[in-house]
Amino acid sequence: QVQLVESGGDLVQPGGSLRLSCAASGFTFSRFFMSWYRQAPGKQREFVAGIFSGGSTNYIDSVRGRFTISRDNAKNTVYLQMNSLNPEDTAVYYCRCTVDSGIHWGQGTQVTVSS
Numbered sequence: 001q002v003q004l005v006e007s008g009g010d011l012v013q014p015g016g017s018l019r020l021s022c023a024a025s026g027f028t029f030s031r032f033f034m035s036w037y038r039q040a041p042g043k044q045r046e047f048v049a050g051i052f053s054g055g056s057t058n059y060i061d062s063v064r065g066r067f068t069i070s071r072d073n074a075k076n077t078v079y080l081q082m083n084s085l086n087p088e089d090t091a092v093y094y095c096r097c098t099v100d101s102g103i104h105w106g107q108g109t110q111v112t113v114s115s
Contacts, residue, residue, distance in 0.1 A: 002026040002104040004095045009109030012085055016113070020080040022095030022106055030073040032099050036080045038091035038111075045094070049080060062088070085113045 008020040020036070035050035049059045049069040057069050068081040078095060090113050095106040 002097065002099060002101060004097060004104060004106035006093065006095050006106040006109040009093060009111045011112045011114065013115050014086050014113055016085050017081070017083045018085065018111060020082070020093055020109060020111070022078045022080075024076045024078070024095075024097065027097070027099045027101075029071075029076040032097055034069075034071060034078040035096045036069060036078075037094045037096055038089075039094070039108075040088075040091040043091075048093070051078065082111070085111075087113045089113050 003025045005023045006020060008018060010018055012018055031053055033050060033052050036048045037045050038048050039045040047060055048063055049067055051057045051069045051071050059067060066084045071078045090111060092108040092110050094108045097104050
């Protein structure tokens with residue numbers, strides 16, 4: 001079955017960087033669009049960044065230029081490099097895929113930006 005496992009979340013100071021990873025299994029990873037979402041306390045889950053099978057990317061305006069999504073099809077892994085983090089980036093970050101069987105989510109990884 002489809003499984004998504006995120007890692008890399010941590011406590012980081014403002015201005016710092018983190019790289020999140022999402023290891024995927026149970027489907028042909030290279031064929032499908034992959035994305036990252038986040039949910040801050042008391043807020044709705046929101047789209048952050050996505051990457052198509054061909055490598056094209058898109059981002060929410062608030063992270064464009066600071067975050068970079070990438071994928072390694074040989075490792076079935078999608079990454080989110082986050083730079084210049086600020087407290088507004090504090091959230092649980094989720095990996096998502098939409099495959100033939102539907103939408104699937106990972107369990108999430110906590111990112112906290114605080115001094």
